[in-house]
Amino acid sequence: MIRNRWFNKGVLAAVLLVLGAGVPLAAAPVVILKLDDFTCRRPGRRPVFPAAWLPVHEYLTGKNIKYSIGVHCEMFEENHPQTLDWMKEQLAAGRVEFWCHGYRAARNKLADGKLEPGEFERSFEEQKAILEKCRDLSQAALGRPFRAFGPHWSNTTSDTARALAAVPEFRFWLYGPADPAESGGLYSFPRYLALEYKTFIPNLEQFKKQWESRGRNKEAVVLQGHPKSWMWEKGQPRFAEFKKIIEFLESEGCTFSTPSEYCETKVVKP
16 A cells, blocks of 8 residues: 555556556545635724735745635725735736625624624615625726625625625625525535634644545535634744645645636636
């Protein structure tokens, strides 16, 4: 038996073919990294570049790994040229896909002290207006509208699908309804597992357990993570675990894609 830990499934499949050992192993899943909560907005203070993302970006692009970033679109309403220049640079290089992660980064309090309704728990008309605002803001700021959508802290309703269908720039739904009849005509990426064992906490050993039962046999998996929450601890143990997970996926023979790139080549044509 081959025991070299660097001997991934893709290499083994090629060897089996050469040796005439029958049908090659199935291709490893395509991995789509769904990294959430990108913003430079600080209420009541000057916007700053979200520097906590840079170590993650440099690590992934150093490995030629494409990935996707969920943006809170309220940030586009403030002046932050450094952040926009960085985003445009990544788009031009084809390294990152930015997608709509809703408008607000957090639920606001109303005058009576209660929390406002979730953005995607409101009426059809209100949800459609939010999505149109996000589309227009990204078009103005980046020169293109977002194509993918993934909800943030808000839940979604059947009106979310209707609203997305009414804003045709949106084509793909990250972690949307499993039933195509409930996704408003968008291609929906299911959620099988995540990078994080608990929200904000990557853990390689826990990830491996999920991977064996829910990830390895899929054609594509979308993995959610929250880079800003990996950087604040001394020594950055959460970021270290994230890197271990990426290296594990590479050893499995996985390739990496963005939502739009995967859909255009594997699922639907634009």
